[in-house]
Structures are given as C-alpha cells and as structure tokens.
Amino acid sequence: MQPKxxxxxxxxxxxxxxxxxLWNVTFEGYRFAKHVRSVTHLPGLVYEGPVLGINDLSDYQWRSFxxxxxxxxxxxxxxVCISRLARALPAGRQPLMVAVSLLFLVVLHGSSAIFVLLLLLGGYGLSRRMAKVPYGLLAVWAYACATLLLxxxxxxxxxxxxxxxxxxxxxHSGLLRWHIHYNLLIxxxxxFAADLHWSRSPRMQQHQQHQQQQQQQQQAPRAAASPVAAAGNAAGGGGAAAAGAGAGVARGGGDGGLLGLSRAMEKELRTRVETPLPLSYYGLGSFLEYVLYPPLYIAGPIITFNSFASQRLLAPIKQLGAxxxxAYILRAALxxxxxxxxxxxxxxxxxxxxRVLERLTASAxxxxxxxxxxxxxxxxVLIFMWLKFTVIWRFFRAAALADGVVPPENMTRCVCNNYDIE
Structure with a gap:
C-alpha cells in the first residue's frame, strides 16, 4: 500500500x-442526565417554557452574566458610540474618556470606587517614582501583591x-464587589509599571538611539511603514524603535489566529507590545484610561499598556475593519x-x-x-467551564474590537483540541 x-x-x-x-459520550450523557432528572431533584435548574424546557443555571457566575x-x-x-464620537475632538478625547470610565467605575462599585482610585493612584505614584531605579519594578510588584493580599x-x-x-x-456599594476585580487591576x-520602567532604562534608550542612527544611515524607506512607527515619528520619538521591534518579532511568525486575520496584523500587535512610547504618554490620564477601560474592566482580557496606548493615542490597527x-461577534454568538x-x-x-452521583451511589x-x-x-463540566469563559471573554473582547482596540485572544484553541488535560 502506498504511503499516502x-x-x-x-x-x-x-x-x-x-x-x-463523541457520539457515545453525548448520547450516554444525555440519557443519563435525563435519568437523573427523573429520579432526583437537581438544584439550579430553571424551567423556561415548553419550547426551551429546563436550563441549568446552577453556576452563579454564568447566571449573573x-x-x-x-x-x-x-x-x-x-x-463605543461615545468613544467614536470623541475622536472628533482630539484635544479633549482623553479627558472625556477618563470621565466616562470614572462614571462607569462609580456605577459598578458605588462609593467603593474611592478605594479603587486610591489604590491605583498609589500604584501609579510608585511606578513613576521607581521607573529609573534599578530593581524598582520589584517595589511595584511588592505593592501589588501586598495590597491584593490585604x-x-x-x-x-x-x-x-x-x-x-x-x-x-x-x-452604596454599587452593582459589583470591587475587590473581586482588583486582581485584574493589579x-x-x-x-504599566513594567512598560514605563523598560522605556526609561538606559539599555532601551541606547537601543532606540542605535536604531535611529541605523535608520538615518541606511535611509530605509520602510522606517515609517508601520502605523506605530509613523505615529511615533510624529510624536517625536519611537519610530525607529518600532521598526527595530518589528524586525525582532518577524522571527516569531504567527498562525494568523487573531480574528482569523493575517500574520501582518499579529506581527503589528507584537510590535506594539515591544515598542516603548515617548515618555509623555506615560501620564496619569493615559494610566487611568488604560486601567479603567470599560470593555475590558470587568473580565479582561488583559492588554499591555504599550499596545493599548499605541492604539488609543497614536494610530489604530488599520487591518481591523467592520x-x-x-465576524468575531458572530463567532461569539455561535x-x-x-x-x-x-x-x-x-x-x-x-x-x-x-454531588448527585454520590447521592445515587448511597441510595438503595x-x-x-x-x-x-x-x-x-x-x-x-470541563466543556461547560471552557464555553462559559469563552463566551464571557469574547463578549467583552468584541466590545473592545468595536471600539478599535485589539486585545489578545484568551481562548485560542478548543478545549478538545489539546494534547493533555493541563
């Protein structure tokens, strides 16, 4: 027989x-679940009418969402509508978006938003203070871990x-408990602290100067090809660094898994993550807009500060269209x-x-x-957990995409398409 x-x-x-x-686990699973419902009471099941029937809403997180x-x-x-309208006012866009984010924070946490802001301002001040200090990032980590534990x-x-x-x-504690979401804020x-620290490190500054000298000597026509590079040059710094980072990540490749888009977009996103911004972009307004960004505040996914700020303050991802x-919203709906x-x-x-199985085992x-x-x-149960987090994360990621911000995809593979249970 031929090898093919x-x-x-x-x-x-x-x-x-x-x-x-799959047929066996589905058919036998349906048959056994039907048998269990007929012999014992299952808490958390909700009757939704003769058409939809019984729905399992025993998971509090999914039920609340x-x-x-x-x-x-x-x-x-x-x-998203306010954000897109605010782009018509470049000078007042960031103050407006910070104000909207603060209003969103107050609605979610009520008076407890004061605690959130105080902790964030403390972390921001420490990050700025330790930006050029050797091992200063460890102080920010210590602050983050200590406050999270407390x-x-x-x-x-x-x-x-x-x-x-x-x-x-x-x-007046608002709709959600603030300390549940504090880990994402951390x-x-x-x-933010890491990107600020690395952008001000002597090694990074020397690297930027070296890249800029190389670009000037070679007069490379592609120095401003990247949106990050072009915007960085317009802002007075960052363009050469963007080109250098782009060359570095080109070796990383990519499978085009983000939104089903091309490798060029994935490369562009990696470039934005690794490209330091001009120091003026690490201000309090940019920090608050980043940490309190409503589409990603409740459940993530987490996007790095450099990537977020470059998309909001410099140039959006041009490959991202309606x-x-x-298509991504339809995938989330599916x-x-x-x-x-x-x-x-x-x-x-x-x-x-x-613990229904234990009750059935003990029953005579x-x-x-x-x-x-x-x-x-x-x-x-594993399938349910994977689908639950997939839906929640893609819901909020879709909102960010509609606003023109491309965060990373948390669920890049199906739970059944893994090599081991880990």
Whole structure:
C-alpha cells in the first residue's frame, strides 16, 4: 500500500474512533442526565417554557452574566458610540474618556470606587517614582501583591473602619464587589509599571538611539511603514524603535489566529507590545484610561499598556475593519448558542456541583452510577467551564474590537483540541 494511502487510512481510523467516542459520550450523557432528572431533584435548574424546557443555571457566575447581558450590551454599545464620537475632538478625547470610565467605575462599585482610585493612584505614584531605579519594578510588584493580599483578607475595605461617621457610604456599594476585580487591576498596574520602567532604562534608550542612527544611515524607506512607527515619528520619538521591534518579532511568525486575520496584523500587535512610547504618554490620564477601560474592566482580557496606548493615542490597527469585527461577534454568538444548548440538554454542572452521583451511589432505591458516568460528568463540566469563559471573554473582547482596540485572544484553541488535560 502506498504511503499516502496508508496515511489516509490511518486518519480515517482516528476519525472513526473520535466520532464513536463523541457520539457515545453525548448520547450516554444525555440519557443519563435525563435519568437523573427523573429520579432526583437537581438544584439550579430553571424551567423556561415548553419550547426551551429546563436550563441549568446552577453556576452563579454564568447566571449573573446571563441575567445582565442585555444591560452590559447596552452599556458597551453606549461607550463605543461615545468613544467614536470623541475622536472628533482630539484635544479633549482623553479627558472625556477618563470621565466616562470614572462614571462607569462609580456605577459598578458605588462609593467603593474611592478605594479603587486610591489604590491605583498609589500604584501609579510608585511606578513613576521607581521607573529609573534599578530593581524598582520589584517595589511595584511588592505593592501589588501586598495590597491584593490585604484586599482579599479583608474582603474589601469599609468606610466604617476609617471613621464611624462615614458608615453611610457602605450602603452604596454599587452593582459589583470591587475587590473581586482588583486582581485584574493589579495586572494592568504591573503592565504599566513594567512598560514605563523598560522605556526609561538606559539599555532601551541606547537601543532606540542605535536604531535611529541605523535608520538615518541606511535611509530605509520602510522606517515609517508601520502605523506605530509613523505615529511615533510624529510624536517625536519611537519610530525607529518600532521598526527595530518589528524586525525582532518577524522571527516569531504567527498562525494568523487573531480574528482569523493575517500574520501582518499579529506581527503589528507584537510590535506594539515591544515598542516603548515617548515618555509623555506615560501620564496619569493615559494610566487611568488604560486601567479603567470599560470593555475590558470587568473580565479582561488583559492588554499591555504599550499596545493599548499605541492604539488609543497614536494610530489604530488599520487591518481591523467592520467585516472582521462582525465576524468575531458572530463567532461569539455561535459559542453562546453552543453553551445554551449544553445547559439545556446536559445539566452536568448541577450534577457535579450538588454531588448527585454520590447521592445515587448511597441510595438503595436507584442503580449506582457506572465509572463511565463519572467520566462523562467530568467531561461535560470541563466543556461547560471552557464555553462559559469563552463566551464571557469574547463578549467583552468584541466590545473592545468595536471600539478599535485589539486585545489578545484568551481562548485560542478548543478545549478538545489539546494534547493533555493541563
């Protein structure tokens, strides 16, 4: 048999095994879930009418997001509209967007937004102070870890602990608990501090000067080809560094997985991450706009400060168009539809959360679950978790894309397309 034909037969055999396994885990999973619902009560199931039937909403995070999705979509759409209108006022764009972000913060956390701002301002001041100090970034890390640990131990701060006369402010805590989202703020603070520290390091400044001299000597026509380079030259610095970083990341390649776009866009994003900005762009306004950016504030994904600021303050990603954004929104909607189908047909999150298999094993009136049922339960819970985070992250990433900001994609692969469970 020819090698190509043998390879084809081998692949067909693999596909047959995978198809059999998926059919078995789906059919047996549906049959067993139906049996469980008939013999015991599953908390967290909601009846949604004769058409939709039962829906597994036992996961608090998914239930909360699903219930507030319409409100969040309206808020994101409103923010994107304001942001795009603000671009007509270049001088006043950033103050307006910072004001909108602060309003968003107050709506989310109420009076507790004061604690968020104080902690952020402390981190900003420390980052600026330690920017040129050797190992100064370690001080920012220590501040971030210490405040995060304190916030988690205290479950947030209260105004009553500051002064009993301020206790009334504790009754206006907003829609979300601020300390739950503080870990994401810490990641953004560290990104800002790291980018600022490296941009002011002597090695980076020497590298920029060296690159600029090379560009002037060679008179390379592509020195300003990148949007980052062109905007950096207009701002008085950064263009040569952008070209140098672009040459460096060219070796990294890429599979074009971001939005299904070309390698050129992925290379451009990597260039923006590695390209230091002019020092004037590391100000308080840019910092607040970055850490409080509404589309990415609640759940991420995390974008580095250099990449965010270059897209907001210098030049947007030109390869990003309406077609790509709409296609990504449709992909997010498809993932949501898959999750809805899963929670309606296979309520295994409720089965696992409430230890139904253990109850059935201990019961003398129902057959004990087989080992296959334990494996199926773990599999579908894993699928549910992956889909849940995929939907949430893509929802907010789609809002950022609609605003012209391209953050990284957290979910680049399917949960079933991994080599190991890790």
């Amino acid at each position: 034909r043998m390879l084809l037969v081998e692949r067909l055999a693999y596909l047959a095994v995978i198809a059999w396994a 699903r219930a507030s999705a319409a409100l969040l979509a309206g808020a994101m759409a409103g923010f 916030v988690r131990i205290k479950n947030g701060f209260s105004f009553h602990a500051v002064s009993p006369s301020l206790s009334f402010l504790d009754h 990641l953004r603070l560290i990104s 077609t790509q954004v709409i 993932a949501w539809a898959c999750l809805e189908g899963l929670t309606h047909a296979l309520p295994y999150n409720s089965i696992a959360k409430h 009136f129902t057959p004990a679950p087989r080992p296959l049922h334990y494996a199926i339960t773990g599999y579908w």
